Amino acid sequence: MNNSLPTSAKPVGPAGTASSRVFDHLRKDLVGGRFVAGEKLAINALKDRYQVGLSPLREALNKLAAYGLLVQENQRGFRVPKLSRDELDDIAQMRLEMEGMALERAIANGDSLWEADLLAAAHRLKRADITLDKGEEWEHLHTQFHRTLVAPCGSVWLLRFIEQLHDQFDRYRRLGPKMPTIRQELDEQHHQLVELALQRDAKTARELMDDHIHKSYEVALKRYQEHV
Amino acid sequence: MNNSLPTSAKPVGPAGTASSRVFDHLRKDLVGGRFVAGEKLAINALKDRYQVGLSPLREALNKLAAYGLLVQENQRGFRVPKLSRDELDDIAQMRLEMEGMALERAIANGDSLWEADLLAAAHRLKRADITLDKGEEWEHLHTQFHRTLVAPCGSVWLLRFIEQLHDQFDRYRRLGPKMPTIRQELDEQHHQLVELALQRDAKTARELMDDHIHKSYEVALKRYQEHV
DNA sequence: GTAGGTTAAAAAATCGATTATCTTGTCTAA
DNA sequence: TTAGACAAGATAATCGATTTTTTAACCTAC
Numbered sequence: 199m200n201n202s203l204p205t206s207a208k209p210v211g212p213a214g215t216a217s218s219r220v221f222d223h224l225r226k227d228l229v230g231g232r233f234v235a236g237e238k239l240a241i242n243a244l245k246d247r248y249q250v251g252l253s254p255l256r257e258a259l260n261k262l263a264a265y266g267l268l269v270q271e272n273q274r275g276f277r278v279p280k281l282s283r284d285e286l287d288d289i290a291q292m293r294l295e296m297e298g299m300a301l302e303r304a305i306a307n308g309d310s311l312w313e314a315d316l317l318a319a320a321h322r323l324k325r326a327d328i329t330l331d332k333g334e335e336w337e338h339l340h341t342q343f344h345r346t347l348v349a350p351c352g353s354v355w356l357l358r359f360i361e362q363l364h365d366q367f368d369r370y371r372r373l374g375p376k377m378p379t380i381r382q383e384l385d386e387q388h389h390q391l392v393e394l395a396l397q398r399d400a401k402t403a404r405e406l407m408d409d410h411i412h413k414s415y416e417v418a419l420k421r422y423q424e425h426v
Numbered sequence: 427m428n429n430s431l432p433t434s435a436k437p438v439g440p441a442g443t444a445s446s447r448v449f450d451h452l453r454k455d456l457v458g459g460r461f462v463a464g465e466k467l468a469i470n471a472l473k474d475r476y477q478v479g480l481s482p483l484r485e486a487l488n489k490l491a492a493y494g495l496l497v498q499e500n501q502r503g504f505r506v507p508k509l510s511r512d513e514l515d516d517i518a519q520m521r522l523e524m525e526g527m528a529l530e531r532a533i534a535n536g537d538s539l540w541e542a543d544l545l546a547a548a549h550r551l552k553r554a555d556i557t558l559d560k561g562e563e564w565e566h567l568h569t570q571f572h573r574t575l576v577a578p579c580g581s582v583w584l585l586r587f588i589e590q591l592h593d594q595f596d597r598y599r600r601l602g603p604k605m606p607t608i609r610q611e612l613d614e615q616h617h618q619l620v621e622l623a624l625q626r627d628a629k630t631a632r633e634l635m636d637d638h639i640h641k642s643y644e645v646a647l648k649r650y651q652e653h654v
Numbered sequence: 655g656t657a658g659g660t661t662a663a664a665a666a667a668t669c670g671a672t673t674a675t676c677t678t679g680t681c682t683a684a
Numbered sequence: 685t686t687a688g689a690c691a692a693g694a695t696a697a698t699c700g701a702t703t704t705t706t707t708a709a710c711c712t713a714c
Binding site: 215216217250251252253254257273274 | 696697698699700704705706707
Binding site for chain 1: 665
């Protein structure tokens with residue numbers, strides 16, 4: 199496996215290294231908005247919070263900085279990147295381009311195993327929806343669904359970039375509390391996307407994906423504006 | 427400066443941290459093919475080679491892994507990613523998409539300062555060409571030229587991805603010795619690209635950029651095939 | 655009052671040593 | 685002969701302490 203994502207590919211259980219565990223944990227917390235944007239990280243506090251020594255912690259922070267979830271300034275530690283309207287626009291725009299491209303390719307390449315995976319992922323997501331479990335578990339399944347959707351696009355690097363953009367986008371989307379009305383609409387689209395994928399209707403699928411990202415963008419933008 | 431590249435934005439002189447210095451150095455060496463693909467890195471050897479302690483070295487290695495120039499396997503250190511035809515194709519394809527997009531946007535946005543920078547970058551590159559300095563200095567100016575070309579595209583993330591793809595691409599392109607014949611042709615194109623950029627002919631510029639990447643791809647592929 | 659300089663405290667970066675894990679070679683039993 | 689168990693050496697990961705740099709508070713001179 200040549201180009202595994204910076205994330206530990208296999209979910210690191212209690213067995214992984216301290217460094218990889220704190221990386222995963224910090225990544226989740228950063229994406230989930232548990233740190234305030236622009237905040238300077240107090241390494242000693244993190245050490246306590248994540249129950250880990252300095253060396254593995256610093257290695258995780260270095261990885262997150264290279265990944266784009268932290269900013270590193272020489273000799274003055276790490277901080278959480280600021281949020282900005284411009285950047286949100288940039289991220290959304292890039293998602294449009296890249297996920298659109300990936301979806302078209304995935305529809306061209308995906309086999310029947312993919313179809314099954316896709317149905318399963320959509321089902322699990324709806325399941326978590328009904329259970330009203332809109333917490334960390336839902337987020338994970340949601341990520342997983344979008345990942346599955348574009349998985350057979352054939353480009354390792356495209357997938358990698360999309361993953362990175364999702365993390366960045368979610369920093370905005372997850373700023374505020376849930377919005378059930380729009381959420382409903384977005385959930386609808388997940389199933390429609392599966393439909394169109396199974397029908398191999400790449401053109402319509404891409405249009406729907408564009409719309410999906412656009413709606414998500416509006417949610418994220420509203421949250422950002424309320425948050426400032 | 428929110429989204430600085432993983433690289434130390436300001437060229438880290440002798441003043442930067444040990445970690446950032448060894449990061450820059452290792453990055454150059456990895457891109458320049460001073461390690462053999464697939465090789466496992468012996469950390470203690472690197473410690474001597476780069477004259478740094480274990481901690482800053484490991485932090486640099488972690489960053490490089492997140493950046494994609496190394497592969498990290500839990501509990502078994504770091505290795506140089508393997509090369510493969512499939513990956514080269516992927517990288518080239520992605521370069522086509524992303525640099526094409528970036529160039530069109532840059533031509534739409536770039537101001538007269540950009541025009542000046544572009545002319546300057548092209549001039550410096552040609553200069554280094556004539557001086558027959560086809561070493562590390564030429565490589566740097568070449569990178570700088572392509573960076574300048576797309577700089578005003580308006581997307582921080584697009585620039586970031588392009589930079590990453592260039593590094594990956596160069597791992598293939600720089601496998602073997604120089605090829606003066608094709609090199610000449612590619613150098614020509616640099617100047618033509620400037621021409622078209624100044625004329626704001628986005629369409630033709632993109633076509634030329636496609637051709638430029640395609641030719642570079644052929645060089646890289648040949649090198650890769652000879653290298654195996 | 656404010657710019658510039660000094661210093662004590664805080665934080666970041668690094669070092670040297672320790673611990674945990676993997677690797678390799680050897681041996682044993684089927 | 686070979687799969688598996690084991691031990692010794694090598695390597696990776698982590699810890700605790702030290703060094704370096706930044707930050708903040710205070711002082712002084714204009």
